[in-house]
Amino acid sequence: MIVLENVKKRYGTKEALKGLSLTIPEGKIFGFLGHNGAGKSTTIKSLVSITMPTSGDIYFDGKNLKEHRLEIKKRIGYVPDTPNIFLQLTAMEYWNLIAAAFDLEETEKDKQIQVLANLFEINAQKHNQIDSFSHGMRQKVIVIGALLSNPDIWILDEPLQGLDPQAAYDLKHLMKQHVEQGKTVIFSTHILDTAEQLCDELAILKQGELIYNGSVSELLEKHPGQSLETIYLSMIGSKQEEEIGGRVDEQ
Incomplete structure (x- = not known):
């Protein structure tokens, strides 16, 4: 917890x-x-x-x-809000760096990389430099790094x-x-x-x-027939309207 x-x-x-x-x-x-x-x-x-x-x-x-x-x-396995990190490394070099930081044994590291790189269809590119990848490919590299130690x-x-x-x-x-x-x-x-x-x-x-x-489930039950999107926008909108209304009242 x-x-x-x-x-x-x-x-x-x-x-x-x-x-x-x-x-x-x-x-x-x-x-x-x-x-x-x-x-x-x-x-x-x-x-x-x-x-x-x-x-x-x-x-x-x-x-x-x-x-x-x-x-x-x-x-903790962490994926940041941008994958544009360690761009001068290859994907494999980045994963090796993460594995060393988490003291991952070589056999476990190799097994995890094989499974995750195959799943995300990046195994053939693992020795390419991250800088050469598209945004989506970079994201896959970072996700695999986060999951590598099975945190x-x-x-x-x-x-x-x-x-x-x-x-x-x-x-x-x-x-x-x-x-x-x-x-x-x-x-x-x-x-x-x-x-x-x-x-x-x-x-x-x-x-x-x-x-x-x-x-x-509780939030959806309080607003029957509405999607989370509708509920969320209504909640955020209501807060904004209150703030605008408050500023108008003060003027």
Whole structure:
């Protein structure tokens, strides 16, 4: 179980997260939804300790991330919001780098690469430089790297972006299989149909604040006959109308 307690993050004068508190249970696919600038990527980068919160605490199974950073990072497979990293390496060199970071045994590494590279149809290109790949191919390389050590917790920032339909289908299937084993998948997306299809629970963020946290089924039950997309846009729109209305009243 992952717990965020009053997590705040400030970049200069901008407050990206305004006291975010929520619980992410094990054995679930947990989704973050929100417009650009809502705080999704900041939350994910805080979870993987790329960025440190200005204040507040994050716990993984009762262990504070501040105090057990390296131990916790070993349990996480992370896909960033852009695949444009380590471009001068070949795909195989990148996977070898990840395997070394996670102390993966050679036989296990080779087995995982064989399975995942074949699944995502990139095996024939694994010795090519990442810089030569399309966005979608780069995304496959990063996804394979994240899954290479078979970590307990997958934290994926817009993981389906740029993937071809078959690769997207395969990754969604892997996400479902992962939680069936009692493990955890956390991901952000702008594709609301995908969130409705995959997520057991979700958090909706708006300008650094949490406006919904709970199960997808409960949210749909509260709005019978509506899709998650319609509900989401209504919730975000209502917040915007309130803000606009408030500013008009003040003038």
